[in-house]
Amino acid sequence: MANRLGHRHDGNVSEIVSKRSSRNAKLAKIPLGIAGRAAVGFGRKLAGGDKQEINAELNQKAAEQLFAVLGELKGGAMKFGQALSVMEAAVPEEFGEHYREALTKLQAAAPPMPVAAVHRQLDQQLGTGWRQRFREFDDQPTASASIGQVHKAVWSDGRVVAVKVQYPGADEALRADLKTLNRMAGMMSALIPGAEIKPILAEISERTEEELDYRIEAGHQRQFAKAFNGHPRFVVPKVVASAPKVIVTEWLDNATPVSQIIQRGMADPEGTVELRNRVAALMGEFHFSSPAIAGLLHADPHPGNFMMLEDGRLAVIDYGACAPLPNGFPKVLGELVALEVEERYDEVVALLHDHGWVIPGKTVSIQEIQDYLRPFTDPIRTETFHFTRRWMQRVAGKATDISNAEMMKTARSLQLPAEHVMIFRVLGGSVGICAQLDAEVPFMKLMNDWVPGYAETRRAVG
Numbered sequence: 001m002a003n004r005l006g007h008r009h010d011g012n013v014s015e016i017v018s019k020r021s022s023r024n025a026k027l028a029k030i031p032l033g034i035a036g037r038a039a040v041g042f043g044r045k046l047a048g049g050d051k052q053e054i055n056a057e058l059n060q061k062a063a064e065q066l067f068a069v070l071g072e073l074k075g076g077a078m079k080f081g082q083a084l085s086v087m088e089a090a091v092p093e094e095f096g097e098h099y100r101e102a103l104t105k106l107q108a109a110a111p112p113m114p115v116a117a118v119h120r121q122l123d124q125q126l127g128t129g130w131r132q133r134f135r136e137f138d139d140q141p142t143a144s145a146s147i148g149q150v151h152k153a154v155w156s157d158g159r160v161v162a163v164k165v166q167y168p169g170a171d172e173a174l175r176a177d178l179k180t181l182n183r184m185a186g187m188m189s190a191l192i193p194g195a196e197i198k199p200i201l202a203e204i205s206e207r208t209e210e211e212l213d214y215r216i217e218a219g220h221q222r223q224f225a226k227a228f229n230g231h232p233r234f235v236v237p238k239v240v241a242s243a244p245k246v247i248v249t250e251w252l253d254n255a256t257p258v259s260q261i262i263q264r265g266m267a268d269p270e271g272t273v274e275l276r277n278r279v280a281a282l283m284g285e286f287h288f289s290s291p292a293i294a295g296l297l298h299a300d301p302h303p304g305n306f307m308m309l310e311d312g313r314l315a316v317i318d319y320g321a322c323a324p325l326p327n328g329f330p331k332v333l334g335e336l337v338a339l340e341v342e343e344r345y346d347e348v349v350a351l352l353h354d355h356g357w358v359i360p361g362k363t364v365s366i367q368e369i370q371d372y373l374r375p376f377t378d379p380i381r382t383e384t385f386h387f388t389r390r391w392m393q394r395v396a397g398k399a400t401d402i403s404n405a406e407m408m409k410t411a412r413s414l415q416l417p418a419e420h421v422m423i424f425r426v427l428g429g430s431v432g433i434c435a436q437l438d439a440e441v442p443f444m445k446l447m448n449d450w451v452p453g454y455a456e457t458r459r460a461v462g
Helices: 020-046 051-073 075-086 093-105 115-126 170-183 185-191 197-206 208-212 214-227 258-267 270-294 331-341 345-354 366-376 389-399 405-411 418-437 443-450 454-461
Strands: 134-137 148-155 160-166 239-243 246-250 255-257 296-298 306-309 314-316 322-324
Touching: 115 160, 115 239, 115 246, 170 208, 208 214, 214 239, 214 246, 214 270, 214 296, 255 258, 258 270, 258 306, 258 418, 270 296, 270 306, 270 314, 270 418, 270 443, 296 418, 322 418, 331 345, 331 454, 345 366, 366 389, 366 405, 389 418, 443 454
Parallel strands: none
Antiparallel strands: 134 148, 148 160, 160 246, 239 246, 255 306, 296 322, 306 314
């Protein structure tokens, strides 16, 4: 039967595939298919075919297969695909259109699970009398994601609510996917230029158990909702009820996902400049201010998790992945940026050594650090910075250029301390979304207002 999302199912097709062998077989299609097409392409080149045209065709088919499988499997596969989609702007133009289309599809809804499966999950999580807690419950989902889908309902007190229900078997599927994807990381790194495959998978793996328990998500969301209650620019829906695999929150009316605003901007760049700049500025402010206001960092910067309301406020959903920062951002981050702005590289190097950024036993010179950081420092050279796809592609290209021996030597001497990993993943994802928005952001004002250590270090210089 058809449903409101335009998908069709027969009651079984959309059940999440939980058997490890079944999921592994689907994921295994990716490298096998790519290898087979590469062999065919090599033969066509030998026969005198146009190399550039053949390579483009092979890349397109590889991208389509990769993301079709990731989206179909939901679980860890789809979550990984969604994480990649944030970095879509970094994909070089020669790979651009087909990768971009495939990646952005993963920001949309996936086929829903059957109604009977939804009801069974609600029976188990909210009790067999769960219907009495709702005045109305819409069996057809309004949205779906990597490990759950959302239904619109009316709570017993008359509030319109969003009910997120985790897919049965999502826990087993998520764990199985991540093991398989980690084995395929090398192949996918070659397939998707500019994407940091291994760190993305490592981070998803690390927070897997936390995201599978919706009670943890509910706790995060309650903390954010309390901290941002009444804020003039941000809305965090309140939590109404929660269980390990079901969470009920307030419904958002007339909310436009940032993913739609990105698409609108690509179709009408001139007519959406003001909107795109506002969205990017609000997203930046939310991420930079949250540790100071809420003691947490929202760690899933995906365009579907941010929505513009008609009154101009930014609504933020999905708090499954959050980094606890009860004292705000680490002071050393502000100090490093301030020293970089002032080009005091001797002090930058000393700070990197003192705080564990240089691998024990390794050394880096002032000139090496200066050369290494140069491609990443454009946003701190002016008060506002215009993030674009072209800029993202240039930075990603330099960061992953293995032919640059000096850059690679420096990179192999450095490490990102564990306490900063999630912060930099969020920053990278946010920058990726700003580049997709093609937006100008008051980056240095955000640093000055919200990152400890920055303003103090700049004042000390002055």
